[in-house]
Amino acid sequence: MSDMKTGSKRAGLPTRYVINTVKDVNKIEYEMSIQRPIADRINNSFIKTYKPVIDDAPYRIFSSLTDYRSWCEKCLPKWLGYGK
Amino acid sequence: MVNRPFSYPVAEKLAKVFSKHGVEYLFIGKSGAILYGFPDTTQDIDLFPEKSRKNGIRIVAALKELGFEIDQTLEKAIIEGKDFVQIRGGPFDLDLVFAPDGIDSYDTAKKNAHVIADMFPVASLRDIIASKRKANRQRDREVLDRLEDFYHYLKTRENSPGSH
Numbered sequence: 001m002s003d004m005k006t007g008s009k010r011a012g013l014p015t016r017y018v019i020n021t022v023k024d025v026n027k028i029e030y031e032m033s034i035q036r037p038i039a040d041r042i043n044n045s046f047i048k049t050y051k052p053v054i055d056d057a058p059y060r061i062f063s064s065l066t067d068y069r070s071w072c073e074k075c076l077p078k079w080l081g082y083g084k
Numbered sequence: 085m086v087n088r089p090f091s092y093p094v095a096e097k098l099a100k101v102f103s104k105h106g107v108e109y110l111f112i113g114k115s116g117a118i119l120y121g122f123p124d125t126t127q128d129i130d131l132f133p134e135k136s137r138k139n140g141i142r143i144v145a146a147l148k149e150l151g152f153e154i155d156q157t158l159e160k161a162i163i164e165g166k167d168f169v170q171i172r173g174g175p176f177d178l179d180l181v182f183a184p185d186g187i188d189s190y191d192t193a194k195k196n197a198h199v200i201a202d203m204f205p206v207a208s209l210r211d212i213i214a215s216k217r218k219a220n221r222q223r224d225r226e227v228l229d230r231l232e233d234f235y236h237y238l239k240t241r242e243n244s245p246g247s248h
Contacts, residue, residue: 026230030237034121038201039092045118046090047125048177058153058173061161065185068168072221081223 052077090115090129090176098129098150099203105146108134110197111206112184112215114227119200120209122234124227128177132207134190135165135182143180151175186218187211209235 019025033041053076062068072082102109111119113130133143140163144154147162152174154162161169162180169180187193187207196208207215213231216224 023233026233027237029123030121030234031241033123034238034241036121038119038204041118041121042090042092042095045123045125046115046127046129048089048127051127054170055172055177058171059158060170061158061166062168062170064167065181065183068170069221081226082221084221 051080054080094176096203101146101149102143105142105149107142107146108136108139108190108194109143109205110190110193111204112181112187112193112212113179114212116206116212117209117231117234119204119206120198120234120238122231124230128179130179130181132181132184132187132190132193133165134194137163137165140165147171147174147178152178184215186214186216209238 019028036044060071062071069084073084076082110116110132111130112132114122114124114126115129118124118126133139144159144162148154152171158169158171165182167181167183169182171178171180193207193211194205196211197205198208199205209231213228213235216228216231
């Protein structure tokens, strides 16, 4: 990664910061996100895309999380990531 | 499928209506972490409500006011506090998790929780992380390292001179 990048002038962030590692990038991303107003955090972060099976019923009820996990393993496409 | 994004006005309305009805609940999961400022995305809202008949009745009333269609089966499940209720037919996607993995009790979680923006009660990041670690699904494992990293960043930030 590059040695030095010019940073944001957003309040609380250094105007110049060192980017050497992914962790450095993460820290900048964390700080910028924390400083966003709560409305921006919500509006930027909640998205809606169709999830097969899950979105195909108005609701589902499970008596235990074990039952829910079993249903996920059995009924959901693996690529959704709900399996173990 | 109709898109139903969870926007700030909707979140604000949820908080106000739940408060009006006296619902005991906490945001958990990635939606809770996002309220702390975790930079990521999610699709649904995970709420951890206190499991009691009284609270269940309040949740049903609040959800109806928010525009959810609650039939008798769903109403009964919420009032009984079935461990996991996944609702996709309402104004936004909502999971009610009455018994989340890795969290001992609602009362303990409530003691550790924070209210974000004077409005959103959110389980502690430690509890959110513990819950994801215990669930240990592929989607949980993918986010855990970054969530831990974010938690440590927040702690360091809070403890640094001049922090607020």
